[in-house]
Amino acid sequence: MTTSEIWQPPSEFAEQCRELYGLTCPPRWGTPRRPEYPSLGPKAWKVMERLGFPPMPWQRYVLDVALEIDPATGLFAYREVGLSVSRQQGKTQQILGVQVHRAMAWARQNIVYAAQTRGMARQRWEDEFLATLDDSSLAGKYRARKSNGHEAIIWRKTRSKMGITANTEKAGHGPPLDLGVIDEAFAHEDDRLEQAFSPAMLTRPMGQLWWASAGGTDKSAWLNKKRAAGREIVERLWAEGVHPRIAYFEWFAPDDLPRDDPATWRMCLPALGFTVTEATIRAELEKLDPGEFDRAYLNRTRKSTPPQDPNVPVAAWQGLADPVSQAGPELAFAVEVSQDRAWSSIALAAAREDGRVHLELVDRRPGTDWVIPAVVRLRELWDPVAVAVAASGSPSASLIDGLIAAGVTAPEDKERPRRGDLVVMRSGDLVEACGQMADAINQGTAVHRDQAELTAAVSGARTRPSGDAWTLDRRRSLADVGPFYAVTLARWALVSRAEAGRDDYDPLDSVY
Structure with a gap:
């Protein structure tokens, strides 16, 4: 908790x-x-x-x-x-x-x-x-x-x-x-x-x-x-x-x-x-394993550690922490809602000068009523390349109409998206996003600020098959996987829409 x-x-x-x-x-x-x-x-x-x-x-x-x-x-x-x-x-x-x-x-x-x-x-x-x-x-x-x-x-x-x-x-x-x-x-x-x-x-x-x-x-x-x-x-x-x-x-x-x-x-x-x-407590910290x-x-309940999902590179994630990493101007936002709708998350992915992608949980709060005003405000402040949300079948899909009504609209011409457009991700996009995120973590091309809620979501993430590939599973995950899902969607939106409004420059060229 x-x-x-x-x-x-x-x-x-x-x-x-x-x-x-x-x-x-x-x-x-x-x-x-x-x-x-x-x-x-x-x-x-x-x-x-x-x-x-x-x-x-x-x-x-x-x-x-x-x-x-x-x-x-x-x-x-x-x-x-x-x-x-x-x-x-x-x-x-x-x-x-x-x-x-x-x-x-x-x-x-x-x-x-x-x-x-x-x-x-x-x-x-x-x-x-x-x-x-x-x-x-x-x-x-x-x-x-x-x-x-x-x-x-x-x-x-x-x-x-x-x-x-x-x-x-x-x-x-x-x-x-x-x-x-x-x-x-x-x-x-x-x-x-x-x-x-x-x-x-x-x-x-x-x-x-x-x-x-x-x-x-x-x-x-x-x-x-x-x-x-x-x-x-x-x-x-x-x-x-x-x-x-x-x-x-x-x-x-x-x-x-x-x-x-x-x-x-x-x-x-x-x-x-x-x-x-x-000094006594510091000595105990050095002597005991973290759970004990x-x-x-800290008077926390020690929970048994279940086997990690083989599709989620938790060990590699730990090595990507950079607490002082900052988001650059080229970024994308994504929205995710937990399966029971108790929590909502907004995350971003941003291109860094070294070619790596900065991942960050922007906000996570109870309920969903705060999400649309927050997205509108973030969009005004940061001019993102895109705002991503999962399509029908996802808990966050219920926010699509509200986002559109608030001015976060989908592109009129899908071949020529504009900065700040709403990206509605279909099932194939989600599968692609999850696979790309796993590759980015394993290859070290992602970086995060070691936020407790985001790392907890990665550690507790579970996956489910989708054809011969997989996606994150909201129901089976051992924690609210929303923060991890949100950065996964944000990274996909950043990569897929990085050229929107930047015909002469792709900040992610060095990533691929």
Whole structure:
């Protein structure tokens, strides 16, 4: 998902985070604080301080919202708290703080922690939770029971118990549950643990379920479902003003933001500058493969990489990037609409002095209503040799009549086209254009500016047969192939109409 495709929180949310907590890296999706509601957040802050981890602004914000008390009932306002944040941001310390606060604040609380497996839960419980407590000012206020299958930290004054469980259908069965924590949710491929925890909490008026995780993979079915639901909850909250019983917090970097840019890190790593440095993240970038870095530190879902379409020279495309390449005066525009009509793209192809063809995505926005005015304006500004659009059978064909009505007309004499004429490409033209584009990429006669949306379209492109040749396939492509299709059409229009109005000069002579 790119920045233009993703919901933007209102500006007052960032202002609230900054004013109340000094948080300059607010989550992309976050439940806002209701100041009129009292909160036990400050008490949990003090617990974290006693554990040796003074809470960072993002932790204070999350705790303050998650532990709000409904004035009408005196109970927690939220029965569920979802936290999706990258690695090394202090998630583990906060989860421990939540458990210890619960154990110290109320008597005989049953607190259960779960991780990827029971073995991983035991390791974190003993090596991190218990070790942190033993080194803190709270040492001596509890006793540890380490017998296998009965692990627990039992608090002497309240008799509250912090235990662990396995990721099975039987997890959480037994005594009523006051606080359930599902950590590393990316490793859970189904909802068995939630289904086990939830019934055990029904009779506990102050019961809460917390889950936390960095991004997962395509197989992280439960996490992906919870993240999608959490995003919808926050977006609906801001639209309708209704707070459900679920609080959600997610830091996330859209796919079009460069992974190696510190500005990207500063918008999705709330611990940056506190417990994590840019040098640390840079080292992780150099060490990890890109997909794993994106998952761990940009909180993106790591998607499985399907086999590339053999007709699309993706590897060669990567070597044609020239971020400073500029379009020259001899250029053509093309319009493309996605199969579901959700997105439209305008692209250009321009001749360079070195004989190569510059390819560029000019604009890509939702819907189609903006396309015709944009084409008219671009045509006035740049005097292109042609404006290309696919004919009947293509989603963009519906724009042809509108373009003509707006003055972007087809040539009266097809043998003598004029500059700026509309080129309506037939099926044979599309096949020819796709083959020419593949050749240009393989031969290195094309160049692009490494635009994220265009490169994503090339990487996700799939093709379909057309006789003994092929064309790009809008339906089967793994991304909106529109940007790639648009530059393909624009290049064909440039090559085929380069002599329009230039009888004495063909800028593409050196290409062929």
